[in-house]
Each structure stands twice: as structure tokens, then as C-alpha cells.
Amino acid sequence: MGPGDWLSLAQGALVTVALSLAAIAIGLPLGLALALVRWRGVPYASPAIATLVSLLRAAPGVTLGLLIFFALPTVGISIEAIPAAIVTLTLITAAFDCEIWRGALVDFPRDQLEAAQSVGMTAGTRLRLIVLPQILRSALPALVNEMTLLVKASPAVAVLGVVDITRAAVRIGANTYEPLPPFSAALVIYSLVVFLFVLAQRLVERRRRAAEVA
Amino acid sequence: MNAPPPVLEVRALTKSFGDHVVLDGIDLVVARGETVCILGPSGSGKSTLLRCLNWLETPDSGTVVLSRERLGVLPGGNHRMSDAALARMRTRIGFVFQHFALWPHLSAIENVMIAPLHVQRRPRAEVRAEAEALLAKVGLADRADYFPAKLSGGQKQRVGIARALAMKPELLLFDEPTSALDPELVGEVLVVMRELARDGMTMVVVTHEMGFAREAANRVVLIDHGRVVETGTPEAFFDNPQTERARQFLMRYAGASTRANGAAAAG
Amino acid sequence: MTTGLAILWEHRDLLIDGFLTTLWLAALSALASLALGSLLAIALMARRPMVARASGALVDAMRCVPFLLFAYIIYYGLPSLGLRFSNWSSGLFALIVYNTAYMAELLRGAWRGLPVEMIEAGHAFGFHGIRLVRRIILPPVILAAVPMLGNQVIQIIKDSAFLTIIAVEELTHAATVIQQTYFLPFASFVSALLLYWVLCVGVEQLVRRVGAHAEARR
Numbered sequence: 001m002g003p004g005d006w007l008s009l010a011q012g013a014l015v016t017v018a019l020s021l022a023a024i025a026i027g028l029p030l031g032l033a034l035a036l037v038r039w040r041g042v043p044y045a046s047p048a049i050a051t052l053v054s055l056l057r058a059a060p061g062v063t064l065g066l067l068i069f070f071a072l073p074t075v076g077i078s079i080e081a082i083p084a085a086i087v088t089l090t091l092i093t094a095a096f097d098c099e100i101w102r103g104a105l106v107d108f109p110r111d112q113l114e115a116a117q118s119v120g121m122t123a124g125t126r127l128r129l130i131v132l133p134q135i136l137r138s139a140l141p142a143l144v145n146e147m148t149l150l151v152k153a154s155p156a157v158a159v160l161g162v163v164d165i166t167r168a169a170v171r172i173g174a175n176t177y178e179p180l181p182p183f184s185a186a187l188v189i190y191s192l193v194v195f196l197f198v199l200a201q202r203l204v205e206r207r208r209r210a211a212e213v214a
Numbered sequence: 215m216n217a218p219p220p221v222l223e224v225r226a227l228t229k230s231f232g233d234h235v236v237l238d239g240i241d242l243v244v245a246r247g248e249t250v251c252i253l254g255p256s257g258s259g260k261s262t263l264l265r266c267l268n269w270l271e272t273p274d275s276g277t278v279v280l281s282r283e284r285l286g287v288l289p290g291g292n293h294r295m296s297d298a299a300l301a302r303m304r305t306r307i308g309f310v311f312q313h314f315a316l317w318p319h320l321s322a323i324e325n326v327m328i329a330p331l332h333v334q335r336r337p338r339a340e341v342r343a344e345a346e347a348l349l350a351k352v353g354l355a356d357r358a359d360y361f362p363a364k365l366s367g368g369q370k371q372r373v374g375i376a377r378a379l380a381m382k383p384e385l386l387l388f389d390e391p392t393s394a395l396d397p398e399l400v401g402e403v404l405v406v407m408r409e410l411a412r413d414g415m416t417m418v419v420v421t422h423e424m425g426f427a428r429e430a431a432n433r434v435v436l437i438d439h440g441r442v443v444e445t446g447t448p449e450a451f452f453d454n455p456q457t458e459r460a461r462q463f464l465m466r467y468a469g470a471s472t473r474a475n476g477a478a479a480a481g
Numbered sequence: 482m483t484t485g486l487a488i489l490w491e492h493r494d495l496l497i498d499g500f501l502t503t504l505w506l507a508a509l510s511a512l513a514s515l516a517l518g519s520l521l522a523i524a525l526m527a528r529r530p531m532v533a534r535a536s537g538a539l540v541d542a543m544r545c546v547p548f549l550l551f552a553y554i555i556y557y558g559l560p561s562l563g564l565r566f567s568n569w570s571s572g573l574f575a576l577i578v579y580n581t582a583y584m585a586e587l588l589r590g591a592w593r594g595l596p597v598e599m600i601e602a603g604h605a606f607g608f609h610g611i612r613l614v615r616r617i618i619l620p621p622v623i624l625a626a627v628p629m630l631g632n633q634v635i636q637i638i639k640d641s642a643f644l645t646i647i648a649v650e651e652l653t654h655a656a657t658v659i660q661q662t663y664f665l666p667f668a669s670f671v672s673a674l675l676l677y678w679v680l681c682v683g684v685e686q687l688v689r690r691v692g693a694h695a696e697a698r699r
Binding site for chain 1: 268270297298301302303304305307308309311313315316317318319328329332333334377378381
């Protein structure tokens with residue numbers, strides 16, 4: 001494998017990481033919004049979201065990506081590979097984030113909410129000043145864990161034709177007739193990226209445990 | 215000359231949880247500056263009654279009127295009050311919780327300041343000065359920047375009282391404020407409450423502390439099985455109970471308390 | 482859309498075959514990786530630090546590897562080892578090796594959660610070595626690990642979809658074939674997703690049933 005090959009692998013890795021980060025950035029607030037709707041028990045919307053989240057959490061990235069990429073054009077929405085990839089990854093991570101946020105909301109101590117009610121805070125103010133600052137902290141380890149899982153699942157976008165690290169490795173292998181080196185290199189590079197997220201997760205968990213002890 | 219309206223008027227309050235009737239027609243009137251202690255055995259409905267007074271629990275029927283304004287229901291009598299209107303009325307009622315219910319991500323002084331700042335939208339400098347004064351009043355001036363995790367139970371409850379006072383309420387409600395405290399921390403909270411009563415705060419206190427009821431209350435109300443059994447001045451109630459149930463209650467509960475007080479005084 | 486469903490129903494055999502392949506792959510790899518993971522978990526908990534640390538590093542490394550890339554490596558790598566596996570067998574092999582690490586880590590976590598007295602009692606009654614592990618340690622460990630095992634099985638079901646890229650004829654592959662042959666992208670992939678959903682919900686229900694059974698026996 002020549003230096004040019006390494007470069008395309010690196011570029012491919014960048015593409016997949018960028019897509020993952022985009023999905024994470026949108027999925028986090030989207031998951032929170034969905035969780036809040038479920039927490040408030042909004043009629044019709046709550047059970048609909050529950051069903052949708054259950055479906056998405058069972059959906060393999062490849063299958064969902066194929067659905068979005070090939071099926072949307074049939075209902076008139078033309079979509080390209082990269083947006084389809086982002087939509088796919090975002091939907092999946094938002095569904096998992098929704099469950100994480102919801103877990104934190106359900107566990108939230110009721111007496112703190114009652115204290116906020118008793119000083120005359122309305123629902124929006126309670127959310128902003130009392131609930132969100134605290135669940136951001138409590139949900140963080142699980143959320144970072146989900147980021148790690150998303151990065152690991154992101155090679156699914158290769159099936160849509162996005163030139164991510166998997167496709168880059170495929171191309172190099174096709175050109176050199178030696179698939180093992182590029183795939184091994186791809187595996188190592190991508191595992192290192194995942195490892196960075198794992199380190200971040202361990203850091204978050206360590207700081208959380210230290211805060212609890214103090 | 216017209217007398218000022220009572221701060222609180224409760225009429226025919228009922229509340230059931232499923233089949234269990236907790237409040238069975240409660241009437242209560244609290245005048246300005248009065249301190250009313252609500253006593254009763256466990257399960258008598260005392261806490262539920264208190265929580266109905268600021269609509270943390272919604273009563274099934276009956277009325278709660280705060281300074282001639284009806285709580286929880288619009289003037290017509292048919293429609294539930296909007297969340298915003300209810301929140302506005304709640305700013306006039308202070309509530310002190312049995313388990314303190316402080317917000318753990320805020321320091322003591324931030325706990326006291328947050329509602330005047332964001333609900334009443336008062337200027338920060340004014341709110342800060344008042345918060346410091348209130349914390350000083352409850353004896354916690356040097357703990358202003360401490361977080362609840364670093365405070366003892368008695369200190370947390372005193373912050374809770376300061377937090378309730380910061381809204382300048384017309385009425386203060388106390389839900390068994392010392393029941394969750396270790397015995398040696400009870401005193402510091404009762405001292406603060408006695409001072410508030412002396413200063414003319416209108417207070418309704420649900421408590422087991424008979425000593426406090428004797429010394430600080432203008433009136434004592436005994437509740438059992440969701441009804442008012444007897445009401446009167448502390449002297450009348452403790453020394454000369456009129457009803458059989460009151461006598462039974464005093465024998466079971468007040469006896470232990472006076473014995474403990476006597477032991478503390480002797481030791 | 483309705484004509485699409487009609488055509489899909491006509492050719493449902495393809496979809497059903499794919500579904501069964503997915504089910505078969507997931508079940509086999511789950512059982513095999515659980516068995517192998519149990520052995521690896523023993524190495525993780527070994528008293529000899531070299532063994533524990535080496536296996537720990539291996540497991541940590543595997544848990545950073547994306548499954549698709551790993552499957553590719555197995556697919557292209559096995560022939561160079563002289564092993565001529567079918568695509569299906571390569572896929573199964575990849576799933577088993579990959580998930581052995583996860584199962585081991587899962588079981589180690591459950592193991593750590595065991596009360597020490599239970600093991601001490603085992604020692605006191607003369608259990609040691611393999612017998613201690615088999616009779617005293619593993620049963621409560623596996624029972625405590627059931628919810629996490631359920632999640633791992635769901636992950637295996639989803640990872641199996643990656644194998645479509647190395648031409649294993651599982652559910653996603655079947656859906657793709659239908660979509661390409663009969664131009665039914667919506668019907669084919671929605672059906673596939675619904676079938677994955679049914680599988681995952683089934684696993685969750687099973688976990689709940691086992692959990693209730695375990696609670697009752699306590």
C-alpha cells in the first residue's frame with residue numbers, strides 16, 4: 001500500500017467521522033425533544049413516538065439506510081447519498097438518545113419539581129432552571145456511550161455509496177488485488193477513532209464518580 | 215371599620231385516593247398573623263390537607279381561598295385555573311418540605327435567589343441583598359456558597375425556610391418540617407420558626423412537635439380520619455381537651471413528647 | 482403501494498428465507514459466542530495478572546472494532562489461512578469471534594456483581610476450580626446477565642445485516658434483491674425493518690419472561 005492509498009483511507013475515515021459527528025449533533029437535541037414529549041404524556045404524540053423509537057432501535061443501519069436512499073425518491077423526495085447517510089445515522093442515534101434522556105427524566109426526584117412548583121415556576125422555567133442542568137450531568141455517561149456505538153455502526157453508510165473508509169478500502173483492494181492490507185489498515189484506523197471516544201467516555205465516568213464521592 | 219380578610223379560608227375540602235377517603239370535609243380559617251398547628255396521628259390526612267392548600271394535590275371538592283381569591287379554580291367555579299395563573303398564586307404561598315427539596319445543583323444562596331430572580335423578575339442586586347439577609351436571619355450567613363450536599367439536615371431545612379421567605383409570601387406552609395431531622399438538629403429549625411411566628415408571619419404548620427405547638431401556636435387543630443376533631447388555643451387543647459379522640463391522641467403522642475422534654479430539661 | 486405489497490406477498494418466500502437465515506445466524510452466533518465468552522471471561526478473571534491483563538487488552542481492542550470492517554477481514558483473510566468457507570460460514574465465524582469479546586466483558590461485569598459470600602460459601606463446602614465455576618458461579622452470573630445478554634442478542638441481530646455486504650443471503654440481502662428485481666424499495670425494506678422489529682421485540686419479551694421467572698424463584 002502506497003502513501004496515496006493511506007491518504008484515501010485517511011480521507012475516508014474523515015468522511016465517516018464527519019457524518020457521525022453530524023448525526024450526534026442533531027440526534028442529541030432531537031432525542032431530548034422526543035423524550036420531553038413522552039415525559040409530558042402528550043396524547044397521540046407520546047405513543048406514536050414510543051412506537052417509532054422502538055422501531056428505530058431495532059433497525060440495522062444498512063437496512064434503514066437502504067430504505068431512506070431508495071424509497072424516498074418514490075414518494076417524490078430525491079435524496080443523495082450523503083444526506084441519506086446523515087438522516088439514517090441521525091434517526092438511529094436520536095432513538096437511543098431519546099431512551100437515555102427519558103430514563104433520566106423518569107428518575108428525576110419529584111420533590112424538587114414540587115419545590116419548583118411551590119415557588120411559582122411554570123413548566124418551561126422548571127425545565128430550564130431545575131431539570132435540564134441536572135439531567136445533562138446524569139445522562140452524560142450513557143450519551144457518550146451511545147456516541148461510541150454510533151461511530152462503530154457508521155460504516156453502514158458504505159452501502160449507500162458514500163466514499164467512507166470502507167469504500168476507500170474496497171477501492172484500494174480492487175486496484176491492488178490485495179484486499180487484506182487496506183482493510184486491516186482501515187480496521188486499525190477506525191478502531192483508533194472509536195478508542196478515542198471510549199477514552200472520552202471513561203473520562204466522563206471517572207469525573208462523575210469523583211463528583212458523587214465529593 | 216372592616217377587619218382585614220382572613221389569609222386562608224378552606225371550606226368542605228374533600229380528597230380521596232382511589233377508594234381511600236383521606237379528607238372528609240375540612241373547614242379551616244386562618245387570620246393574618248396567626249400561627250396554626252395541625253396535629254393528628256399518622257394517616258390522618260394532615261399532609262394531604264397542607265398540599266391541597268397550594269394545589270400540589272388537587273382536592274376533589276371544596277374551596278381554598280387565599281385573601282378572598284379562590285385558588286385552583288377560575289372565578290366562575292367551573293374551569294381549572296391555567297398553569298400560569300396557578301403559578302402566580304403560588305408565589306404568594308411559601309412551602310417548606312419535610313425532606314427539604316433543595317435543588318442540589320445550586321448553592322444555598324442560589325436556591326434562595328432563583329425564584330425571586332426568574333419568577334418574580336426582581337433586579338439581581340436587590341434579590342442578592344435580600345437573600346444574604348434571609349440566610350443571616352436563619353443563621354447561615356457563612357454557608358451561603360455551600361451546596362446542599364455539604365449541609366446538615368437542619369441547615370438544609372433552614373435554607374428551605376429562607377427560600378420560601380424570599381418570595382415574600384402572605385402565608386407560609388410547613389409540612390412536618392422537623393420529622394426528617396436527627397433529634398439534635400430539630401432545635402435549630404424550631405428556633406427559626408418560633409421567631410417567624412413572633413414576628414407576625416401567617417403560618418400553618420403540620421407537625422409532631424407538641425412543644426412547638428404549645429409555645430408558638432395561636433391555635434391548634436386536631437385532624438383524624440380526614441376530619442377536624444377539635445380546635446382551640448394550645449392551653450385549652452393540651453390542658454383541657456374536650457373530645458374523647460383528642461384525649462386519646464394526647465395520651466398516645468403528647469405524653470411521649472412531654473416525657474422527652476422533661477428528660478431533656480432534667481439532663 | 483398496495484400493488485407493491487401484492488407483488489411482495491407473491492414473492493414472500495425470498496423474504497422468509499432471508500428472515501430465517503438472519504434468525505439462524507443470530508441464534509447460532511449468540512449461543513456459540515456465549516459459550517466461548519464464558520471461557521474468555523474466566524481468563525479475564527484469572528488470578529495470574531499476565532493472563533488477566535492480556536485477555537483484558539484483547540477484549541478492549543475487539544470492542545473498539547467496527548463489525549463491518551471485521552467481517553471484511555475475516556472474509557478476505559480466511560482463504561489466505563487456507564480455509565475455504567462459504568460466505569454464510571464466514572459471516573457466522575465473524576459474528577461468533579466478534580461477539581465472544583462482548584459476551585466475555587458482559588459476563589465479567591455480572592461476575593463482579595456477585596456477592597463475595599456466595600463464592601466463600603462454595604469454597605467452604607469444598608468446591609474449587611472448574612466445579613466451583615460450573616456449579617456455584619456461572620448459574621447466578623448468567624441469570625444476572627440475562628438483560629444484558631438480551632441487548633447483546635439484539636445487537637447481533639442488527640449486526641447480521643452488515644453481512645449483506647459480503648453477500649450473505651440474510652434478510653437485508655433478500656429485501657435488496659426484491660427491491661432490485663421488482664422495483665419495490667418501500668415495501669421490501671419496510672417489511673424487512675418490521676421483521677427485524679418483530680425479532681428484537683421477541684427477544685425483549687423473552688428477557689422479560691426469564692427475568693420474571695428468576696424473580697419468582699427468589
